Amino acid sequence: LPYGTGYEIAEDESDYTVTMTGESGTIGEGGIAEAVASFDNHRDIVYGALSLSKTVSGNAASTTEKFGFSIRFTEGPDKGLDGAILSGNYSEAVWQGSVLRVYLTHGQSIRISNLPYGTGYEITEDDCGYTVEKHGESGIIGANDAEAYASFVNIRNIYIPPQPDTGELKIVKTVEGQNPDTEREFEFTVTLTDAYGYPLSGSFNYTGSKSGYISNGGTVKLRHGEYILIHGLPIGTRYAVVENVPENYVSLPYGDTGTIGTSLSTAEFVNRAFDLEPPTKAGSADSGEESTTLPRCSLLLGALAAAATLACTAAAVKEGKRRRG
Numbered sequence: 001l002p003y004g005t006g007y008e009i010a011e012d013e014s015d016y017t018v019t020m021t022g023e024s025g026t027i028g029e030g031g032i033a034e035a036v037a038s039f040d041n042h043r044d045i046v047y048g049a050l051s052l053s054k055t056v057s058g059n060a061a062s063t064t065e066k067f068g069f070s071i072r073f074t075e076g077p078d079k080g081l082d083g084a085i086l087s088g089n090y091s092e093a094v095w096q097g098s099v100l101r102v103y104l105t106h107g108q109s110i111r112i113s114n115l116p117y118g119t120g121y122e123i124t125e126d127d128c129g130y131t132v133e134k135h136g137e138s139g140i141i142g143a144n145d146a147e148a149y150a151s152f153v154n155i156r157n158i159y160i161p162p163q164p165d166t167g168e169l170k171i172v173k174t175v176e177g178q179n180p181d182t183e184r185e186f187e188f189t190v191t192l193t194d195a196y197g198y199p200l201s202g203s204f205n206y207t208g209s210k211s212g213y214i215s216n217g218g219t220v221k222l223r224h225g226e227y228i229l230i231h232g233l234p235i236g237t238r239y240a241v242v243e244n245v246p247e248n249y250v251s252l253p254y255g256d257t258g259t260i261g262t263s264l265s266t267a268e269f270v271n272r273a274f275d276l277e278p279p280t281k282a283g284s285a286d287s288g289e290e291s292t293t294l295p296r297c298s299l300l301l302g303a304l305a306a307a308a309t310l311a312c313t314a315a316a317v318k319e320g321k322r323r324r325g
Contacts, residue, residue, distance in 0.1 A: 003028030009037050016041040048141040049113040050121055051088075052150045054104035056130070058157040063106040066091050067128055067154065071100040071112070074120035085113045117142030123150050130154035167260040169230040169239055169267065170208075173222035177249075177273035182224035186271065187244040192216040195236040206230040233260045241267040248274050 008024040022037035029035070054067055073081055075098070084100075086093055090110040092103040102110050122138040136150035171190075175182055192200040193216070203213040209226035220228055233239070237260040245251040252270040259265075 001027040007035070009039075011039055011041075014041070016043040018042075046117040046142060047114050048117055048119075048145075049111055049115060049147040050141065050150065051109060051111045051147060052102065052104070052123060052152070053109040054106060054152055054154070056106040056154045056156070058130075058155045059160065060156045060158040061106075061130070061154065065128075066103045066105055067152070068126035069102045069104065069152075070124050070126075071102060072122045072124075073098045073100070073115075075116075079116070081115070081119070083114045087111045087113065115141045121148070123152075125152055125154075128154065130156045164262055165235055166232045167235055167237075167262060167265065169233055169241075169260060169265045170227060171220070171222065171230070171241055172227040172266065172268045173224060174268070174270045175224035175249075175273065176270065180224065180271075180273040184246075185221040185223055186246070186269070187219055187221050188269070189217065189219050189242045189244070190214055190230070191240040191242070192233070193238045194234070195238070197238070200234070200237055204230050204232050235260055235262065239265070239267075241269075243269050243271075245271070250274070 005027040006025070007027070009020075010023070011018060011020070019040040019042070020038065022035060023039070025035050025037075027035055050071070052069065052071070056063060056065075075081060081098060086100075088110040089108050090102055090104055091108060092101075093110060094101050100112065104110065119141040120139070121141065123134075124137075125132060125134070131154070133153040133155065134151065136148060137152075139148050141148060169190075171188060173186060175184070175186075192204075194200050199216045201216075203215040205211075205213055206220070206228045208228040209222065210220065210228055212220075214220060214230060222228065238258070239260065240257045241253070242256070243251050243253065250272045252272065254268045254270075255265065256267045256269070258267075
């Protein structure tokens, strides 16, 4: 190179630290025939980390189920996966080449440290039947910060139908026995109180054989085979249904008191009729024919005995239904 020739040396950009001397000058300057330029490139490996966390939510999510993950790494300019360090409260973790298999339950996490900057990663979760919300599932170590974070939230819910806040009360009337009057109306008084025993306010619609509204202390009349269904009673309402039993009838109630729940409450009333008129045979003392009239007291005793038998039967029926319930 002729003396007096100028020069300037530039190195392409890289991620190395460069120390350079003599990068520019003039040939023969200072009487030196040969100019010398030197470039000293230096780089230390910088390490980062990756953290993966697992959370589950929903009314059908399992907090003990293990969820499997595959973390696939791609080595950058500086290789060094063999030096990766695992920490955290993970359930299981095993290397399969450049893939790390991890198992986490709700609230667990794993941290993989000592990963060289530039190392790429991609995290996939095994199919598990959950809706998955994920963040940071892929990236490059050191691209933004020294530590990369990935989170997976698994969600599972099942539909639970809302529980009704009101229930219904059914009142049923049946008449049987000797010469029952199936057209006769029987009166019922309905007492309604709240869970604390205080009178229930408001009126409640009823339908069935009859329709209308009834409130605490209200009455309704039913014939044989009729019923009403009272709607909209608050859950927890206490009820008592009392029948005004006419003469010559015995009442056998079932479910006449109780508490309104989500299932139908039923108060059944069976009335047994008794014919207390003594049978007579045609004729009189004047005609000389003997009367077959039975003493009225005997008939009353018979009616009372029959009533006692029916009461025992009703008690047995109640006990049987209670046990079956």
